[in-house]
Amino acid sequence: MIHAVTIVAGQATFCSRFVQTNKYTTERDLGYPVYPNMFGAFTSEITASLFLTAARILTGQFDPFVNGIGTANTSLALIAGKLFALVETDVPYKIRVTEDGDVATVGRRQFDSAEGFQIMTAHPKSDPDTGETFAFRYFAAPPFLKLFRIDSDGRKHNSVPIFSLKSSSFIHDFAVTKIFAVFPDTQIVIEPLEILRDSPSSSDAAPRMRPMGQKRAKRQAKQKAKMTSTVNEDKWKHLQEAMTKQMSVQEVQLKLQHIEFCRQDTSGMSEDELYNHFKLVAEINAKYGWK
Template sequence: MYSFSSSLFSNRFLQRSTLSPPPPPHILKVSSVRIEEKPQNPQSPPPSPPVYKPNGTSAPQVPQVSSSKPSSSSSSSSSSASANKIKRFSQPSLPSTFCNVFDDIINKFIDPPIRPSVDPKYVLADNFAPVNELPPTECPVIKGELPPCLDGAYIRNGPNPQYLPRGPHHLFDGDGMLHSLRISKGRATFCSRYVKTYKFNLENQAGSPIFPNFFSGFYNLPGAATRGIVTAARVVTGQFNPTGGVGLANTSLVFFGKRLFALGESDLPYTVRLTEEGDIETVGRCDFDGKLFMGMTAHPKVDPDTGEIFAFRYGPVPPFLTLFRFDAEGSKKPDVPIFSMVQPTLLHDFAITKRYAIVPDIQVVMKPIDMIVGSGSPVGSDPQKVPRIGVIPRNATTESEIRWFNVPGFNIMHTINAWDDEDAIVLVAPNILSIEHALEQMELVHCTVEMVRIEIKSGKVTRRTISSRNLDFGVINPSYVGKKNRYAYMGLGDPMPKISGVVKLDYGNNGVKEAVRNYGDGCFGGEPFFVAKDPDNEEAEEDDGYVVSYVHDEKRGESRFVVMDAQSPTLDIVASVKLPRRVPYGFHGLFVSERDLTKQLPHH
């Protein structure tokens, strides 16, 4: 999920994991996993894939993924299914065999998964367990009718490990899988596809994990040193090429420049396409004509009025933070390195106003000394650090105009919105009160939503709590990004990372009101998303629309897509779609209208 977590699997498991129907919800069980036999068609690993050029002549060939289940719509999408057929191989080379053996030794004796936060029996329990791909499959609408404004596709990204790990595995380490519900004239078609990253393709053809997991694999010096040696050996012996990308594309999505991107901040964006039949195809990594390298945030901001896109990347070496932007056509502008961020910090999200970009400098930092002395992960909290907020003109070409404001105790992983208010800026965001648990014990994390006002000239900072509930994964009406707004739709942690319902916050007129929709006993969802009834109507009320999400019933082992009336005092569910199989819990989603889907650029 994060830039410091440049993914991936160092543990050897030479068989592909698939899932039986969801198990009863008793924790610590992964008995739902069955192992398929490996194909016997050896072939050498592929070289680094070509990078997709938005205005180039060709796109890389997408590996093929076979349809695991028939569907009523699959016959009409045979070409799409053919474009998603996976070829898998199992005969490892001699160097690969040696590396796999050493991986087993490391995972069993040197650095086994003894902590619950990286033990696959905990991390991948119940509906966190991975699923197979699913070709486009029609779904019944079991309640109400799907509103016309939902014509398009709701897509949610999340981790779904290709191989069941035997060694340490963090929730953020799974390969990216997109779960899409294509809606047209009241009918729904569901599809699940992996993002065919370089890592995914290489490991799929090798028949085993090749890349190391950062969060779970480098927690102490013995584990880090030995896994580092194995990784170096794999590179030297040609098992993978680091220039091909090491990311997972498992965090979020964004649509701009007539392209849909799957994002994970440890790598370049991956361009994906939704077909008319509802299938998902990976086009390839996109470097924007060689102007983007190393990575990009999974939370870029799209200005709804200008179409500009604002983004950043961060890393463990100076400059620890770099800002950049794209014009409305998707052309990248020059980098703006921020050298006044003096310590490598986990910077997952930021905000924009019409005039400024706002970046947090929080207490989650890179701590290699802790790893060396064997006392912790290379990423952890620094209680001595005072959190700051950086404010810089969003079209700045240098960091000369950035100003930093101390905001003690304000640690944010996500933002909700920000806007200009005369000579001040206002930021609304969930504040993590227990930042020391943000990566290791997420069930202990509690986030309260705060409104922070910063007077630019005087430097005065004022704060007020909007809600003391445990809320995160907040969204707004996308038409209000960077502008003063009134409503936010938040995921209710019970505990995090499970979401037991949606809370609508009304923080207008100096007061706070709440509307709450609980999903029910044993039912959990994810990040909500707001879809306006008429996004082109400038006179429409801000909350005139619907809130959508995937929801899973752990008792019945069923998942559904729910549509809630955003203006209802209790967020009434007005429509529900039964999905053909369970959808694992994930990260961030996006709704793309039919109008935007028809604008997608072709592969060539």
């Protein structure tokens, strides 16, 4: 819900309105919820929730790929001089404050994107000098992170994949300077298979970061309390071997992603996109000693 206070000629008008997202209007008309809660589902029986969601998609109750599933209730931001309501599980909804102080939802916006564009951060950053807006999206499959910009005319440019992120880290926000975009690589990692299994990490051959989920966190906390401070030398050796093996697999996967990126078709890229592409290619070549 958006709350707005409009002051005109010394008179204040207070207004509260739900953002008229596709999720909100569909469930309001049906009278019951059908859309999944992307984060709340991790605290319940997620397997049943996913099967129910899949069944609703297949039966045509809703199409998340066309209309989105977001609530647009995380933040407000100015993009290309327009006001938008955002949530990181959907694209932004354009909002307008009317002359009489009411809050109106204009609609879901994809900013004339030439590529698939279904989600973005709820915390984009705008350049006050150029009017550009920088944003990102993260996902559970590689490339886990993509950075893109929306120009001052409100047109989204193609995304730039960030291959240095080796896992699906839960990235809520980021920072932008004149020459850098800074992302936190947190220890909260989204691992879909682990979430589905909801299995304790002590059975893993190698140490793993904790996926999202309250059940998993509680189980790990209980197991940690039972652990002794003495580590058997054989177990430590096994742990080191497992860590080395896991790092090797990740390095190979990253190298394959870099090769695929270097061989990417550049014929349809703009000058800005070509500049960013070849800059990254040069960095990749220097990393591996390629010519």
